[in-house]
Amino acid sequence: MEKALKYSFESACEREGSNAEKYVLREALFGTKDVLPAWVADMDIDTPQCVLDAVKERLKHPVMGYEEVPASAFMAQIDWMKKEHGVDFSLEDMLYSHSVVASMHTAIEAFSKEGEGVIVQTPVYPPFFHSVLKLNRKLVKNSLLRDAEGKYRFDIKDLQEKIDENTKLLLLCSPHNPVGRVWEKEELEEILTICAERNIVVFADEIHSDLVYSPHKHIPFTSLGENAKNITVTAIGVGKTFNMAGFAMSSVAITNKELREKFFKAYERVHFAQGSSLSHVAFETAYKEGKAWLEALKVHLYKNYKMLETLTKKYPQFLKITPIEATYLAWLDCRAMGLKDKALRSFFINEAKLGLNPGISFGREGSGFMRLNFACSSAKMLKIVQRLENALQRRQLG
Ligand SMILES: Cc1ncc(COP(=O)(O)O)c(C=O)c1O
Structure with a gap:
């Protein structure tokens, strides 16, 4: 309980405009700024405060x-x-x-x-x-x-x-x-x-x-x-x-x-x-x-994973999630959607408005898969899930 109170991952600092690769390369990669980026493997979560404090302390010495x-x-x-x-x-x-x-x-x-x-x-x-x-x-x-x-x-x-x-x-x-x-x-x-x-x-x-x-x-x-x-x-x-x-x-x-x-x-x-x-x-x-922060973070990440898993279970005709044992990267099996890799990528960009890594970029065995980085605040995760659900619903309705 104490840990949960001490570390909250409900929201996080906005990264857009902070030179974050995830955002800087967004337009070049996805052809639009109108996607929520969930690709490169870093977290849209603040680095632990103990680390930031130590850096501030070091900066008190003026020689680098x-x-x-x-x-x-x-x-x-x-x-x-x-x-x-x-x-x-x-x-x-x-x-x-x-x-x-x-x-x-x-x-x-x-x-x-x-x-x-x-x-x-x-x-x-x-x-x-x-x-x-x-x-x-x-x-x-x-x-x-x-x-x-x-x-x-x-x-x-x-x-x-x-x-x-x-x-x-x-x-x-x-x-x-x-x-x-x-x-x-x-x-x-x-x-x-x-x-x-x-x-x-x-x-x-x-x-x-x-x-x-x-x-x-x-x-x-x-x-x-x-x-x-x-x-x-x-x-x-x-x-x-x-x-x-x-x-x-x-x-x-x-x-x-x-x-x-x-x-x-x-x-x-x-x-x-x-x-x-x-x-x-x-x-x-x-x-x-950093140990206590990490333990709290893992609880939060697993909750995000579960949100995504719940969504995929609602739409088994389209998506299956690969059971996760480690990392904050979900490996989505989208083969049931029957789309070629280019069309699948386009579905995620243009319909779901999400910027993910195409599975095919991990080798030909990744054809029909997408990788979704779920290391983000609860607020951002909710948006990701909502965008994906809206797109799946529209697809279902035909
Ligand atoms: C398995 C693996 N190795 C290495 C890296 C990158 O590490 P570094 O930034 O230290 O080169 C990543 C980043 O996603 C990774 O997933």
């Missing part, structure tokens, strides 16, 4: 010169990872990164050469396959399987068949964007067995690991044992958890020394900076003081 990431910032993250996810990292495992996607590019450079194979499990957040293609590696597509209830699983047989001596790296999305899965231990162990046997490094993008709904539990890939530690590069950060993408600070944790040194060589080639005076304090404070 070069800084190193303070050990205390990484220690705060290490403590968080231990308490929240039961994984042990030490200070020497940690490297700063301004972006998880940049870390992914660095891992591809570090552990594969041009023409060599990198495995991607589609549908998936587009930079997974864009990074492989941009760096001239061979894209090894291991599509996920979807069952009748809409639950996705790894296709282990296909993975085994696709790997050859040229395959060097697997990009794991855990929890998975956009299908919302929290991979279970047994599922991850199957991936581990194959990758350890075939000498394949696993880049575990665990940026969504703190946004997991009970009873699901995130299992860091590296925590699966010694074999896992020896082949895993973990990317984690505050961007999603505390809505802090604008601070551009995340980290890479690599326990195995040889792997770390290889990664570091590629890292040095592009000269990563060391964060900023403000991101250091924001990052440390979020991990030290």
Whole structure:
């Protein structure tokens, strides 16, 4: 009760006019300003007050010169990872990164050469396959399987068949964007067995690991044992958890020394900076003081998800929602509407007046799906649901 009173997500600060990508690119992407944006994966929710206060405090010191990431910032993250996810990292495992996607590019450079194979499990957040293609590696597509209830699983047989001596790296999305899965231990162990046997490094993008709904539990890939530690590069950060993408600070944790040194060589080639005076304090404070906010946020996000689920249940002839275990991204199965991808996108823009990500942009397995970001205030969520319901009603009436 106290928590609910302390953190309210009923309304949030207006982002339009604040240089928010979600709004700045709205017209270019959707061809109109007349859509409520629910696409790029940040939240239309205020960043925790403790973080904003810490930044204000830092600004009392008038010098913004070069800084190193303070050990205390990484220690705060290490403590968080231990308490929240039961994984042990030490200070020497940690490297700063301004972006998880940049870390992914660095891992591809570090552990594969041009023409060599990198495995991607589609549908998936587009930079997974864009990074492989941009760096001239061979894209090894291991599509996920979807069952009748809409639950996705790894296709282990296909993975085994696709790997050859040229395959060097697997990009794991855990929890998975956009299908919302929290991979279970047994599922991850199957991936581990194959990758350890075939000498394949696993880049575990665990940026969504703190946004997991009970009873699901995130299992860091590296925590699966010694074999896992020896082949895993973990990317984690505050961007999603505390809505802090604008601070551009995340980290890479690599326990195995040889792997770390290889990664570091590629890292040095592009000269990563060391964060900023403000991101250091924001990052440390979020991990030290943000837990209660996060718990309240997850309750709120799940309520938003339920609103959307209720709507889809009213219109099963058009929509099905993929059961969510993590993230604030709903994966809507719209195939029953019988629309081609272009027409489906147009329905959401012109009829529902909503700006969503077309499923097809996550790989061809996403054809007929749309991704809806429901991380917003209750007030905005109500508008989203109302707009969608109006459009569905009109469609029903013919
Ligand atoms: C799975 C995943 N990885 C990485 C990112 C982006 O991370 P960053 O902004 O740190 O590059 C996102 C953002 O949506 C994501 O969903």
